[in-house]
Amino acid sequence: MTNPSPPVDPAPAARGRPRDAALDRALLEATLEVLYEKGYGGLTTSAVAKRAGVSTATLYRRWKSKDDLVVGTAVRWAHDLGPGKDTGSLHGDLTALLTDKARTLDGPGGRLLHVLIGESAHNPALARVLDDAVVQPVRDRAAALLERAVARGEIPLAQNPRVLADLVVGAMVSRVFLTPPPEPAGPGREAGPPPPAGEAMISELRPFLLRALGVSPR
Incomplete structure (x- = not known):
């Protein structure tokens, strides 16, 4: 699956030279890469600036601290699920x-x-x-x-x-981040590539949620 570059919010109007959106994006992508490689504790603004090919002064003109940079990266990389479409059934909407x-x-x-969950436990802003x-x-x-399911009866x-929502987030985060991958197939058994952990969770979590809501799974 390919993933588009994170959107960069337009900078507020200000006097002087406008901010370079491409440079902002490069710094955010560099932050993500360094976080994934070294974790929050190993991330430094100098490492991010070096990865992005800019000076630390350039970075500090955009984000005043390491925490500010990480928070900005989290906001821009988080996927906005949006309101969702009405599929005509609770089963379809939940899927x-x-x-x-x-x-x-x-x-x-x-x-x-995955990288930031532990840090957020003692970083209220994050x-x-x-x-x-x-x-x-x-x-x-x-x-x-x-609400749509209630309206449909x-x-x-x-x-x-x-x-x-807590059941969806908690169960999927547990499966994706905390559950080890399955053991490889034994001798004589073909082993195709495993599906992504999140997708594999859908078939197990969906019937449980439907039953909890009082609807028989299909």
Whole structure:
């Protein structure tokens, strides 16, 4: 799967030379690469600047500190799930949500999340960013799909979208980041390439969630 470069928000209007969006993108991509290779503790602004081919002064004109740079990278790489489309059924809407989240976790945004989860436990600013950028879009999608399911008469009204979102995020993060890959096939058994961990989780998580919502899986 190919992943587009992260969008870069336009800089606010200011006097003087406007910011170079391509340079911003290069610094954000360099931050992601260094984080993935060395972790949060091993990341330095000088290493990021060197990877991007710029001076540290250029970096500091855009982000005032290491934390500021990492937070900016998290915001830009996080995948905005959006409101989602009405597929006509709870089964279809839930499948679309799980598929979109799996793609996020299997891509650069997921790798970034993997690196930053531990750091966010004692970095409140980063924790808030990750909650807003990673978890809140799932909460919004969960609330919308449950409202549609109620309107169709598929489920009763007393459903908590926050719990559904927590189940989606928690289960998929656990499978993608904490579960070891399956053992290789034994002698005489063909072993094709395993599906991405996030995608593999969909077929297991979807029927469980449907049953929890009071709907029989197909």
